[in-house]
Amino acid sequence: MVNPLSSDASKGLIAHRISFDYASNGSRYEVFRDLSISIPRGEVFGIFGPNGVGKTTLMRALGGMQSTDGEIMHPEAGLAQRSTIGYIPQAYARSFYPWLTLNQNILLSLESPFSDIRKSRARIKDAHDALGLNLDLSKRPAQCSGGMLQQAAIVRAIARRPSILIADEPFSALDFDVSSRVREGFTKVVRMLGICAVLVLHDLQDIVEVCDTVLAIPGRPYTSSSTLKGYYQAKLFSNGNRVGPSQDDSTKVSGSSPFVDAIQRALGSLDS
C-alpha cells in the first residue's frame, strides 16, 4: 500500500491525524486528537495559547521527541525517520554544560564537529552573523546573562542547519533591540535554509513578526474535557502581512493589527 504522506516528503513537515493522551491518578487525559498540520519548508508555525493546554507537547510531537498516535512526516526523511533537528528548549540556560565555553557547547551539537573543526567553526560564525548577533562565544555559561545564553541557544540550533527547528519561547529573554534584530535574522535564516520551524510563543509581537501560521488554542488546563475542547476549537491563522524575510512596519504589533485582533477575538470567544 502506498503511504498517502510519502509523496509529500519534500513539501515540509506534515502531521496526519496525530493524537496524544496520558494517564494520571487513574484517569486518562486526551491532550489532542486527530490533529492534522502541514508546515511548508521555509515557514514558521507558531503555537499560541494559555498555560497547560499542551503547546509544548504538540511542539515536541512535531519534532519527533514525543511519540504520538498518527503519522508525522519530516522533510527529507521517511516515516518514523528523523531528519536534522534544531532544538531550543525553554530551559535554555540549563542546556549548556558549565565547564565548556559557549563555542564548545555549540560545537558539541554539530554533526561530527571534530572531523573538520574549521568548517564547524565557520558554521557557527555563519549562524551567529546571520542572526545579527554580537556575542562573545569564548565565554563560559557562568559569565553570561540569560539573554546571552538564549542567543547562544538560537545560534546552536541554527548552526546545525536543521530541516526542522523546534523552539519553546526562543525570544523570551531578549531585550527590545536584540529581540527585533534576532527575529528578523531568524525568519531570514528559516527562509534561506528552508527550515520547517515550530515555535511555542506567548508574545504577540513575536507571533506577528515571526510566524507565517499560528495555531491559537483556547481552553483551560488540567481537565480532560476542556483541554480537548481547546484543541477542537483551536483555529489556524495565516499571517497575511508576512511576505518575506524582511517586513515593513505595518506588521509591528499595534492595537489595530487585524492579525492580532483576529487571534485575540478568537481566543476570547472560544474561551468563554
Added chain:
Amino acid sequence: MKRIFHRYPLLLLLPVLFLTWQLITKHGLVGKSLLASPEEVGTVLVRGLSPASGGDAIYAHAFDTLVRALSGWSLSMVCGLVLGALLGMSSLTYRSSEPVLEFVRAVPPIMFFPLFLVAFDFGSPAYVWTIALGCLPVMTLSVSRGIQNLDHSRLELLKTHGVSPLFRGFASVIEILPSALFGARLTLSLSLIISVVTEMVFSPKTGYALGALAKDSQISFETAKFYACIFLLGAFGYLMNALIRQAEWWLSGELRQAN
C-alpha cells in the same frame, strides 16, 4: 595586601591562632601535660625530618597511616563508583537501596574492626577493609544521587541533536563528577579518622602507625609529640580536601573572583 588576605583569609587567622596558643602556654593557663607550646611541637616536627639523629620517625608513622587510609579510601572509591552507578541507574533500585545504605552509614565502622582483625589474622587488610567499609556507603550514596540528579534536559538536547551515545555517556560522567568528588572529599576525612582510630584501638603488627604513636605519646605525657601527630593529620586532610575542592569548582564552572 588586602587582596591577598581576601583571597587567602587563613593567612589572617593563622597568626592570631598561633599567638593565642603561644600566650596560653607561656602564661601556663593550661598545664604542660595538656597543651605543648608551638615551639615544642615545631621541634618535634623538625627533629622528625632526621630520625637517624634521634628523631621520632614521626613522618614514617604518618606515611604508613596515610597508606592505610588511602588504600581503604581507594577501595571504597572503586566499589562506591560501581555500586553507586548500578543503584543510581534506576529510580527503583535507588529508592529501595537508599534506606539500607543510610542504615549502614549510621553504624560506626569501628564496630566491624574486631571482626576484620579476626578475619585477616590481625594483618594490615583488617585496617584497610574497616576504612573501606566506613567510606563505602557515603561514596555509593554520593554517586547514585549524582546519577539520579542528572539534568535530563541536557541529555535530551544532545540526543535530539544527534550526539553519539558514547559522547552523551562521557558528558554524563563529567556531570556526575562533582557529586562523586564531593563524596570523595567527605570520605577522605573519614578514612583518616577511621585509620587513626583503628590504630589507637589496636597497634598494627607490622609497620608504623600515627594513631598508635599518638596514643603512646598521650600515655607517656609526651604532649609535643601528640600535638605534632594532630598537626600532620590536619595538614594532610586539609591539603587533600583543598585539591579535590579545586577540581569540584573547576567542574561546576565556578570561576574564581580573581579571574
